[in-house]
Amino acid sequence: xxxxxxxxxFSKIGExxxxxxxxxxxxxxxxxxxxxxxxxxxxxxxIRQLRASGGLWISTKGKNILxxxxxxxxxxxxxxxxxxxxGKLDAIIxxxxxLDHSNDINVMIEAMTEGGFKKxxxxxxxxxxxxxxxxxxxxxxxxPEKIEVLSPNKTYNAGEFTFETSMRHIxxxxxxxxxxxMGKESVGLLVDTKYFKELTDFYRxxxxxxxxxxxxxxxxxxxxxxxxxxxxxxxxxxxxTILTHFGMTMLKAKPHILAERxxxxxxxxxxxxxxxxxxxx
Numbered sequence: 364x365x366x367x368x369x370x371x372x373f374s375k376i377g378e379x380x381x382x383x384x385x386x387x388x389x390x391x392x393x394x395x396x397x398x399x400x401x402x403x404x405x406x407x408x409x410i411r412q413l414r415a416s417g418g419l420w421i422s423t424k425g426k427n428i429l430x431x432x433x434x435x436x437x438x439x440x441x442x443x444x445x446x447x448x449x450g451k452l453d454a455i456i457x458x459x460x461x462l463d464h465s466n467d468i469n470v471m472i473e474a475m476t477e478g479g480f481k482k483x484x485x486x487x488x489x490x491x492x493x494x495x496x497x498x499x500x501x502x503x504x505x506x507p508e509k510i511e512v513l514s515p516n517k518t519y520n521a522g523e524f525t526f527e528t529s530m531r532h533i534x535x536x537x538x539x540x541x542x543x544x545m546g547k548e549s550v551g552l553l554v555d556t557k558y559f560k561e562l563t564d565f566y567r568x569x570x571x572x573x574x575x576x577x578x579x580x581x582x583x584x585x586x587x588x589x590x591x592x593x594x595x596x597x598x599x600x601x602x603x604t605i606l607t608h609f610g611m612t613m614l615k616a617k618p619h620i621l622a623e624r625x626x627x628x629x630x631x632x633x634x635x636x637x638x639x640x641x642x643x644x
Contacts, residue, residue: 395423395545395644397572398447400432400439402636404576404608405586409463413614415439415638416463419552419572423545423644424523426453429471430541430552436467437474443639449474454485454521457513458554459538460492469503476506485521486510489537513539516565529565532556534585542568546644553595554608557585563598570642571601574608578616589613589621596629607636 400417403409409416417439418431429436429452440447452475457465468486475484486507492498493512504510511519515530529540534555541552542565551568555576573595576586587595596604604625609618618635625633634640 395421397421397545397550397642397644398443399607399636399638399640400436400443400447402607402609402638402640403433403463404574404613405463405610407611408609408614409434413611414609417467418464420447421524421543421545426522426524427451428454428456428521428524430456431458431464431554432467432471433463434466437470439638450477452484454487454524456526456541457486457488457492457498458540458552459489459532459534459536460496460498461536461555464554465492465498468498469500472499472503472506479503479506482506483508487513487519487521489513489539491537515539529553530561532585533559540566542566545570545642548602548644551601553587555586558587558591558594562595566595566599568599569602570605571596571599571603572605572607572636575606575613575618576608576610578610578612586610589616593625593629596625596631596633600631603632603634605634605636605640605642 398420400420401415403414403416408414415435416433417436418429418433421428440449449471455471457468472486473479484507490512513528515528518525518527526541526543532538538555540554543550548570549568550570551566553566553573555574573592574587575589575592577588580588580590606618606622622633622635
């Protein structure tokens with residue numbers, strides 16, 4: 364089962380965490396880990412950098428994968444304790460092209476390929492991130508070994524790392540969530556979307572990472588709220604749920620307190636992510 368590591372918060376922004384969480388510390392040199400290079404969701408938390416917005420770094424089976432390198436991703440890697448070297452990336456995945464998920468995609472591709480001098484790595488992105496109003500510069504497209512266009516409900520490989528895309532989410536940009544294995548655990552990354560019942564079937568996993576932007580529903584805006592997340596947790600019944608991608612209303616409601624409350628009410632493990640959180644496997 365994944366364990367939570369409370370590494371130094373490189374952004375120096377966030378909440379104080381309970382002694383119980385700190386007792387769950389483990390070494391980052393474990394066989395695999397997922398590190399949160401940011402937990403910002405929506406525009407204003409990102410713009411004000413109330414939480415960092417660097418994405419997720421996944422290390423497993425000797426491969427390093429970066430998901431959704433938003434603003435400051437390369438800075439978050441440099442400030443991570445220990446540092447994360449983008450030159451050791453094997454793949455970069457964009458779930459969708461919105462700036463809080465894609466702003467640093469070009470610099471991270473340059474870093475992965477040593478400024479374009481070493482043709483290596485794979486970039487995965489939805490078609491509209493590459494073609495219609497693209498977020499990856501044309502000259503940068505020549506740097507990776509391969510660019511693959513994501514489609515719904517398909518399996519992709521970056522060496523030993525395999526992941527599956529979800530159905531298309533209900534969101535203004537073409538958006539896909541992810542499902543993959545970390546050791547013996549199945550992990551789901553449920554990113555920006557309006558709630559719909561079919562999400563439950565795809566995201567039946569051991570560990571659910573879910574983006575919760577709003578404390579209460581916001582009709583007409585295609586993001587999940589805390590009540591949506593509660594319903595999904597009840598239906599999916601994961602062993603562990605990690606709440607992340609917080610908007611202003613979630614930050615004001617104090618995610619770590621909400622997670623403790625949900626842990627009691629739902630009788631399952633719920634953790635509020637923070638910048639620098641490390642899940643070790």
